[in-house]
Amino acid sequence: MITLINNVTTYNPDPMGQQTIALGGEHILGIDPDLTFTSSLQQTVIDGSTLIAVPGFVDSLVHICGGGGEDGFASRTPEMMLSDAITAGITTVVGALGTDSIGRTHSNLLAKAKGLKEEGLNAFCYTGAYHLPAPSLTGNIEKDIMFIDEVIGVGEVAISDHRGSQLDAKQLSELAAHARVAGMLSNKRGTISIHVGPSDSHLALLHEVAAHYDIPLNRFYPTHMNRNQQLLDAGIAFANAGGWIDFTTSTTDYDLAHGEVSAARALAQCLAKGVEKTRLTMSSDGHASLPVFDENNHLVGLEVGHERSLLLAFIEAVKEHKVAFADALRAITSNPANVLGIQKGTLAAGACADLVLLDSTSLLPRWVFVRGQCMMADGELIRKGRFE
Structure with a gap:
């Protein structure tokens, strides 16, 4: 499954401006303002215009x-x-x-x-x-x-x-x-x-x-x-x-x-x-x-x-x-x-897809991805521990 985050203000943690980010498997497939992605795989598209993308x-x-x-x-x-x-x-x-x-x-x-x-x-x-x-x-x-x-x-x-x-x-x-x-x-x-x-x-x-x-x-x-x-x-x-x-x-x-x-x-x-x-x-x-x-x-x-x-x-x-x-x-x-000394804390093509989408006003998390898996979607926690 591919996730596309369109038109999102991005920090890696340095500012990168408006970008489109593609996630696939456990990795970031690409980050580019003009990124397009054609695939027969199922795609989830997120409107990032009111969000800020940051490393997990x-x-x-x-x-x-x-x-x-x-x-x-x-x-x-x-x-x-x-x-x-x-x-x-x-x-x-x-x-x-x-x-x-x-x-x-x-x-x-x-x-x-x-x-x-x-x-x-x-x-x-x-x-x-x-x-x-x-x-x-x-x-x-x-x-x-x-x-x-x-x-x-x-x-x-x-x-x-x-x-x-x-x-x-x-x-x-x-x-x-x-x-x-x-x-x-x-x-x-x-x-x-x-x-x-x-x-x-x-x-x-x-x-x-x-x-x-x-x-x-x-x-x-x-x-x-x-x-x-x-x-x-x-x-x-x-x-x-x-x-x-x-x-x-x-x-x-x-x-x-x-x-x-x-x-x-x-x-x-x-x-x-x-x-x-x-x-x-x-x-x-x-x-x-x-x-x-x-x-x-x-x-x-x-x-x-x-x-x-x-x-x-x-x-x-x-x-x-x-x-x-x-x-x-x-x-x-x-x-x-x-x-x-761990390979975390940044956003880049090829990096592990640990990514958080923050509300641009409150700065609270709206979406959370860990190794490409969506754990929180539009403010709703969709992944919990086994005994929660």
Whole structure:
């Protein structure tokens, strides 16, 4: 079956103007303003005149099999469902374990990623978790990265957080080196996802590793960098020194009232200060627990992250903070794909047909295609998870 999207404003994520896009099988067959397509195959034609075509969103940190546990067993958060991603325009997720890598396991994480793939989503995952020694499926992170297709790196490893392992530069450099070599041997990037907590040490450990070992800053992918203004300032310095930084879109009213910078505002601030636009990303931290700790690290509240926050942060960046549409878009498409080393986040002839058609006024998804399969049609969700 062929799908033709006529006269649609297109971003790849750079602006391409009005185009006609042809989808066939799992790929984009062509993008051209004068494209015509003659075939005996069944065709679906979509009028794109009130829509914007963009790459499917890449969510680089999702707790797809749930997270949490900071307030006991009953505080374990639920799993992500397929519709949580599709309704937010997300076509690719990267799953991770978090604080709990005991009750949650890599067997569970990988099985969930494979299940989401069977349901039609692009799904990857990290080996390792908050703590060292890094837990893994095979007992060895190098083997996980090399021999398990879905595993693309290690994370999220916690620094500057009372829940972390309080690791030192030598331990982190060894972990990064193992991930890098395993990535080289399996044609993966071997990214190290870094959970950055609220401690005043910020990113000092990453700079120490880069200063004393043969590990550059761009081996690390620190997230939660909008936790407070001081951490954001440290992130700006990190990005200017050659690293990438990620902003978390899931938040709470309490956190925003106590110093957290919204992801959209953080993105706008970095761009205004001249940070290279390709070094900035946003992720949802979907289905993670969002614990609130007092000054003595006592838990005083707990909420759950949502994948839809990624979409809402994109809209906030464009509409409220006047971030250029392409710059906001690349933070959730091509930029995270490049950090992770996956072939996603762009629209081009021959590329995988992961595509979202946004309403040109509201910027909400109207159509969602994953590997050429229509998952949402004219605002109606037509593909759900098996148990939804």
